[in-house]
Amino acid sequence: MESFNKECDIWIPSCRPQLAEESKKLLSPYYAKIYNGTGYNSFSKLMNECIAKSENEIVIISNDKARAKPQHVNKIIDLLNQGFGFVGLYRFGFFGFKKDLIRKIGFFNERFIGGGYEDNDFVTRVKEADIAHYLSEEIPYVQLRTLWHYEMALPHFLNKWDYRPPVTIRRKLPEEKYSYEIGEYKGTSFLKFSDSVFMLYANKDWIPMKVL
Numbered sequence: 001m002e003s004f005n006k007e008c009d010i011w012i013p014s015c016r017p018q019l020a021e022e023s024k025k026l027l028s029p030y031y032a033k034i035y036n037g038t039g040y041n042s043f044s045k046l047m048n049e050c051i052a053k054s055e056n057e058i059v060i061i062s063n064d065k066a067r068a069k070p071q072h073v074n075k076i077i078d079l080l081n082q083g084f085g086f087v088g089l090y091r092f093g094f095f096g097f098k099k100d101l102i103r104k105i106g107f108f109n110e111r112f113i114g115g116g117y118e119d120n121d122f123v124t125r126v127k128e129a130d131i132a133h134y135l136s137e138e139i140p141y142v143q144l145r146t147l148w149h150y151e152m153a154l155p156h157f158l159n160k161w162d163y164r165p166p167v168t169i170r171r172k173l174p175e176e177k178y179s180y181e182i183g184e185y186k187g188t189s190f191l192k193f194s195d196s197v198f199m200l201y202a203n204k205d206w207i208p209m210k211v212l
Contacts, residue, residue: 005030005031006056007056007077008030008058008059008060008073008076008077008096009053009054009055009058010033010060010073011032011054011061012032012033012034012035013035013037013043013050013061013064014034014036014063016064019065019142022064022067023063023064023065023067026067027062027069027073028070029070030070032062035050041114042110042111042112042118043112043116043118044107044109044111045110048110048178051107052180052181054099054182057099057186058076058080058096059096059097059099060073060076060094060096061094062093062094063092063093063094063141065141065142066090066094066139067139067142068090068139072089072094075087076089076095076096077096079134080098082191083190083195084133084134084190084191084196084197085097085098085101085133085190086101086122086126086131086133086134087133088134088135088136089136089138090139091119091137092122093139094139094141098186098188099183100185100190101126101131102182103183103184103185103186104129104190105125105126105128105131106175106177107178108122109121109156111156112153112157114152115153116151116154117153117154117156118153120157121157121160121161124161125175128171130192131190131192131193132192132194132196132197133197134197135196135197135198136197136198136199137199138199159172
């Protein structure tokens with residue numbers, strides 16, 4: 001396996017080589033590896049395979065439409081080291097976390113076939129664990145139509161969570177177990193959810209909801 005950066009692994013899962021290369025170049029001198037996502041029917045499975053292949057404790061995922069720069073990588077690392085469990089500088093378009101977060105709440109749910117709603121699910125689980133988020137839309141992002149099909153994933157989200165905005169969301173199904181191996185919990189001390197920072201312009205009513 002190729003050697004990555006000393007502090008983090010950066011992945012660009014993509015089936016659009018030109019967009020991915022443009023994103024990768026802007027991150028230099030950080031090294032980002034493009035992960036071929038052709039043929040995947042689950043964004044979550046792409047995420048999980050990147051996590052499992054990562055050598056470092058910090059994992060950063062970049063959409064091929066993200067136009068982040070080294071200072072944005074530095075910011076994610078700094079915020080994670082402050083105790084934030086999940087940091088998204090363009091929501092789930094450019095985000096990072098420590099593997100201890102995955103060890104604590106589980107991997108991305110691969111039953112969201114077609115893509116979509118795995119982000120809603122994941123952020124809900126982070127809140128369920130009382131762990132702080134940092135979510136913003138502060139990096140440049142190429143506004144192109146998504147390749148995923150959200151209508152295929154919505155039924156599973158509604159089957160897993162009793163979603164009642166703007167007040168509560170209640171779990172109905174347990175997390176699935178996967179065979180990926182990332183080692184034992186390292187003892188990360190996370191900030192509480194009450195320390196979260198949200199700077200979003202889109203309608204994300206599900207974020208502040210109480211998880212029961």
